[in-house]
Amino acid sequence: MSDARYVSGLQLARLLGELPAERPFYAALAAGVRTLIRDGRLPLGVRLPAERDLASALSVSRTTVTSAYDSLREDGYVSSRQGAGSWTTLPPVTLSPLPATPSFTADPGPAMLPDAIDLGCAAPAAPAVFTEAVEAAVRELPRYTCVAGYEPAGLPVLRAAIADRYTQRGLPTRPEEIIVTTGGQQACDLLIRTLVGRGDSVMLERPTYPHVLTALRNRGARLVPVGVADGWDLDLVAAGMRQTAIRLGYFIPDFQNPTGHLMSEPDRIALVEAARAAQTQLISDETFSELGIDEPVPSPVAAYDTGGRVISVGSASKLFWGGLRIGWIRASVPLIRKLASAREPLDIASPVLEQLITAELFQRLEEVRAERSARLAASRDALVEALRTRLPDWRFTVPSGGMSLWVRLPSPVATAFCEVALRRGVRVVPGPVFGADGVLEDAVRVPYVLRPDVMREAVERMATAYAEAENLPAARSVPACV
Template sequence: MTSQVRGTQLARLLGQWHALPGRRRSPDYAALAGAVRGLLADGRLPLGVRLPAERELAEALRISRTTVTAAYRQLRESGHLASRRGAGSWTMLPGTHRVASTGLWTPLDDRDMIDLGVAALAAPPELLPAARAAAEDLPRYLGGAGYHPTGVIELREAVAAGYTARGLPTSPDQIMVTSGTQHALDLVLRLALAPGGNVLVESPTYPNALAALAARRARITTHGLATDAAGWDADLLLGSLRQGRPKLAYLIPDFQNPTGHLMPAELRERVVAAGHAAGTDLVIDESFVDLPLDGTELPPPVATFDRHSRVISIGGMSKPYWGGLRIGWVRASAPQVQRLAAARVGVDMASPVLDQLVAVHLLADASAIVAARRTQLAAQRDALTDALARRLPDWRVTAPRGGVTLWVELDGPISSALARAAEEVGVRLAPGPRFGLDGTLERFLRLPFTLPAADLAEAVGRLAAVRYDLDRAGRPRWQEPAVIA
C-alpha cells in the first residue's frame, strides 16, 4: 500500500517555502515545485509517497489551487512526480534513477589516507588485559564442543544486567550473543521478514542495514528525518506505520546514525503503540546507546514500552569498545531468542568463545572504559566542529549530544563529487547518498569524530581546499574504479 502525506503534513515540511533564496525571481508555482524537489533531494520526503490532492494542499498552504496545479505540473515535467487519473500523484526521481548501497569497503592500505568513511574508534588500552584474563578463563570451556548458539552464560548475564540497569528488567534467556550488530540484524531479518516484505526505515540511515534489507529483497519505505535537532516528525512517522502497515520498522533512536538525533521518550512510547496496532515488529538498533556526551540523559529503552513482544533490540561492542571484537547481541522475548538460535544453526552455529570471554571482562570494567571514551569523543567532536566553522563556514552543522558522527549540510548538492575529489588528496569520505535510497541526500555528508583531533583538523583543511577547487574545475576527470575484492 502506498503511504500518503496529508496537506498539513506537507505544509509543515515545506515551512517558509515562499521565502527561499531566489523566491522573488520565480513565480509562486515554481518556488513551490522547487521546495518539493528540495525535500526529495534531502530525503525528508520519501519516494513513492502519494502527495495530497491539489485542493487539500492549497487549503493547507493558504494559496490558490491554480498555483498548486501549476507546481504539480512542473514536478511531473521534471520527472519528480507521477500522476494517474483517479489514483493521485506520487513522488519519484527523474529517469527511475537509483543508487545501490553495496556496503563494500576499500582496504585501508595507505598510511597517509585519513579515513572518515568508518565511524569507529581504535581499541581501548583495557583490551589487552581483558584478552589475557579471557585466555586464563578459557580452559574450563575446552572440555566441551564449544558451540553455544545463544552465547556463553557469563556474557548473556552481563548483557542482561546492562539492560536491567537501564530500567528494563531482562533475564539471560532473553539475550542471544551474535558475531556483531550487523550479524544480529541479519538473523532478525531471516526470522521476521519474508523475502519481499515491506520495511520502514529512517532516511538517512545506516548503509549496511540497507544492504541487509536489499539481500532480503525487502520493499523499503522511508521516513525522512529533519535536518534540525528535532529529528523525527512524530505525525509523519506514526502515519507511515498506520498507513503502510510494514512488517518491520528498523529504527535507530539513540544518537541515530548518521544524524546523531535522540528520540524523546514520549515518541518512543507512541511508536511502540503504533507498531502494535499496525502489526509491525520494531527492530531497534542501540549501537550508540553507551555514548551520550555532555551529560545527556537517556530516555528509557524503546522495549520498556513493549507489552506484546513487538520490539527486538540489537546492540554490540563495536562502537563503545572496538570493531575488531565481533560481539553483538539480540534482546527479545525468550521464545523469540530460541527461534533465532534455531535459525542461526544454518548460518554460523555460534560466536567464538574466546571473544565472548574478552567481552565479559570488558563489560565488568564498563564504567571506566566508557567514561574515558565519552571524554575522548566530546573533545574530538568539538575539535571537528571548530575546524569546520573556521575552514568551511558555509557548511551547516548541529553538534550531536552523543554518538560518533556529524551530519553536515553542505553548501550545494556536491557530496559525491566532493568524495571523489577528496580521495585524491588522501581523505576517504562516506557521501550522503550512501545513507539513503535512489540518489537523494547529495547535500549532506557524514563526518565521524573517531580520529585524533589533529587528524580531523588536517582532514578539514584538505576538504576546504578540495571544495574551493570544485568551484574552479572545468570538465570532470574520470578515473578507473578501484577493484574491491
C-alpha cells in the same frame, strides 16, 4: 507509483515549514518540495496531496499550487497520471565519466595516499583497559576448553552481563532473553532472515545503516523509508505504518547512524504505540546507546513496550572495539530459541575468547564510557570548530553523542566530492550510500573518531576537495565500508 503511501496537505505543510516570502510564491513552494525529496524527508513514490488540499493547508490559491506542481513535473520531481494523482520521483541523471577517479571499497587499497585520513568507518580504536580485559579473559579460557565450546545462544557469563546492563538502563531483562551474535550486523541479518519474507513491507529510516539496506534487499523486502534528516516525525511514521501494512520496522533511536539524532522519550512512546496500532514488529538498533557525550540516553525503546513487540540489538563494536565482532539481541524467550536454531547453520556460535573479553569489559563499563566520552567530545568539538572556520556554508546539527556529524552541503555534489577527497587524502562517505533510492546527494557523514589534530587536518583536505568537486560532473562509485 511505487507504493500506496500518501501525504496529506497538512502533513506536507508541516514538513515545508515557513517558506521564503519571495515572489512568485509557487517557485518557493516548488523549491521547498524539491528540497524535501532530495534530502529524504519526503520519500519517493509518495502520493502528493490534491492541489485544493495543499492550497487550503498553506492558505494560498489553488493556482499557486498548480504552478508549483507543474514546475516540479518539468524538473522531474513529480509524475502524474490522469485519475491517479501526482507522486514524488527523481529526475533522470546523465553521468559523465570522471577522469581517473579511484573506486571506494571496503579495503581502500592502493588508491589511498600513504598519509591518508580514513573517515570511511565510524569506529574507534580499543580503550586503554582492553589489554587488561584480554589478559583476564585468557586466564578464564581454560575453564571452557574442556567442552566443545559451541553455545549458539552465547556464554552464560556474557548473556548475564548484557541482561544486567539492560536492567540497569530501565528494562528488566533475564539472560534467557539474550542471544549473543557475531557482531551487531549479524544480529540484524539474523533477525531479517527470520522475520522478513519476500515482498514483506519493512519501514526504515532515510538515511540509515547501509548494511541493513543490503540485507533487506537480498531478502526481497519492500522498503518503505521515512525521512529523519531533521529528526523523527512520528505522525508520518504512524501514517506510513497504517497505509502500507508494515511487517517490520528498523529504527536507530540512539545517536542515529548517520545523523546522530537522539530519539526523545515521548517519541519512543509514540513509536511503540504506532507499531502496536499497526501490528508491526520493531527492531531497535542500539549500537550507539552507551556513547552519550552531553546528555544521557533515555531507557531502551523496549522499556515502553508491554507486548514483546520491540526487539533490541546491541554491539560491542562502538563502545569496546570493532575487532571483537560481538553483538547481541534482546527478545522474547521463544524468539531467542528460534534465533539460536536459525544461526546454527551459519556459524554455530560466536568465538569463546571474544565473548570472555567482552564480559570482562562489561565489568569496566563505566571506565570505558568515561574514556570514550572524553575523547569523542574533544574530537567532535575540534571537527565542529574546523568546519565552521573552513567550510562555513556546510550545515549540521551538533549531536549530543554518537560518533559522527551528518553534514549538508551547499550543492548536491556529495559523491563527486568524496571521489575528489579520496585523491586529496581523506576518505568520506557520501549521503546516497545511506539511502534506498538515490537521494541525499547534498550530504556526507563525517565521523569524529580520530584525534583532534587529525580531524582538523581532514577538514583542511576536505575544503580543498570541495572547491574542486563543485566544478566536476557527478561521480558514480560509492564506498562500501561505513
